[in-house]
Amino acid sequence: MLRLSDAGVRFGQRWIFRNLTLKIDDLTCIALLGPNGRGKTTLLRAIAGFQLLSEGERSGPLDVGYVPQLGGNLLSFSAIEMVVMGRSSALGVFGSPRKQDYQIAHDALAEVGLLSLAYQSFDRLSGGERQLVLVARALASGATTIILDEPASALDLANQSRLLGIIRDLKKRSRFTLIFSTHVPQHALQVADETVLMLPQGQTVQGRSAAVLTETNMTELYGIPVCRVPMPGQVDAVVPIFR
Numbered sequence: 001m002l003r004l005s006d007a008g009v010r011f012g013q014r015w016i017f018r019n020l021t022l023k024i025d026d027l028t029c030i031a032l033l034g035p036n037g038r039g040k041t042t043l044l045r046a047i048a049g050f051q052l053l054s055e056g057e058r059s060g061p062l063d064v065g066y067v068p069q070l071g072g073n074l075l076s077f078s079a080i081e082m083v084v085m086g087r088s089s090a091l092g093v094f095g096s097p098r099k100q101d102y103q104i105a106h107d108a109l110a111e112v113g114l115l116s117l118a119y120q121s122f123d124r125l126s127g128g129e130r131q132l133v134l135v136a137r138a139l140a141s142g143a144t145t146i147i148l149d150e151p152a153s154a155l156d157l158a159n160q161s162r163l164l165g166i167i168r169d170l171k172k173r174s175r176f177t178l179i180f181s182t183h184v185p186q187h188a189l190q191v192a193d194e195t196v197l198m199l200p201q202g203q204t205v206q207g208r209s210a211a212v213l214t215e216t217n218m219t220e221l222y223g224i225p226v227c228r229v230p231m232p233g234q235v236d237a238v239v240p241i242f243r
């Protein structure tokens with residue numbers, strides 16, 4: 001189990017969050033939602049153990065596969081080399097990747113549907129392709145806790161569906177604890193067992209996704225009306241009402 005108790009992170013004089021207690025049971029899938037700048041990345045990094053807490057405590061595993069938000073640090077390694085880098089904790093400081101590490105990387109790229117781009121330079125991939133390569137890297141790491149920071153932000157609708165499928169498959173394998181942030185409540189409703197809302201005024205709400213993602217909570221979260229529309233035989237549709 002991963003746990004943050006009375007956790008807080010402060011940058012200079014500014015508290016990003018405080019008094020935050022979060023319990024993540026093994027093998028659950030958790031979605032994290034909140035408005036821009038509210039502190040989701042900071043919280044994910046704290047959960048991963050990369051961000052030092054200013055107060056409170058973290059307990060839980062440290063071997064975490066972390067998929068960062070898509071950034072500008074483009075590297076000219078090939079896609080498969082980027083994925084093989086995910087094997088580094090299994091190889092040790094001086095180890096170099098062996099045939100079996102490349103096989104694992106190959107399988108991970110196949111899982112995200114990018115095998116055909118294995119030897120293309122990472123810096124020449126599209127944003128969505130890069131995002132999927134980073135997901136493959138976390139899969140290849142062998143970590144059983146995988147944290148994904150907005151993994152769908154650059155994905156088209158088909159690839160969002162593929163990503164949700166990958167998350168569902170990982171859940172079915174019953175080996176992984178998954179935590180992802182998103183600005184799309186529908187993603188949480190589709191695949192997350194539990195959702196954590198970082199509300200604008202500083203409170204945090206955690207609970208079963210269908211129970212937490214109410215119209216009232218989502219409207220408070222984003223400051224615009226958000227509706228949940230029943231879809232016969234399917235998960236409710238989440239519809240923001242843009243003005």
Ligand SMILES: Nc1ncnc2c1ncn2[C@@H]1O[C@H](COP(=O)(O)OP(=O)(O)OP(=O)(O)O)[C@@H](O)[C@H]1O
Pocket residue numbers: 011016034035036037038039040041042043
């Ligand atoms: N190392 C840092 N030093 C100072 N301020 C920081 C640092 N890292 C993040 N912040 C600030 O903390 C706040 C929360 O940032 P964070 O990236 O966690 O938000 P977020 O919810 O992930 O945002 P978004 O949805 O826009 O990605 C922001 O205002 C950011 O500028």
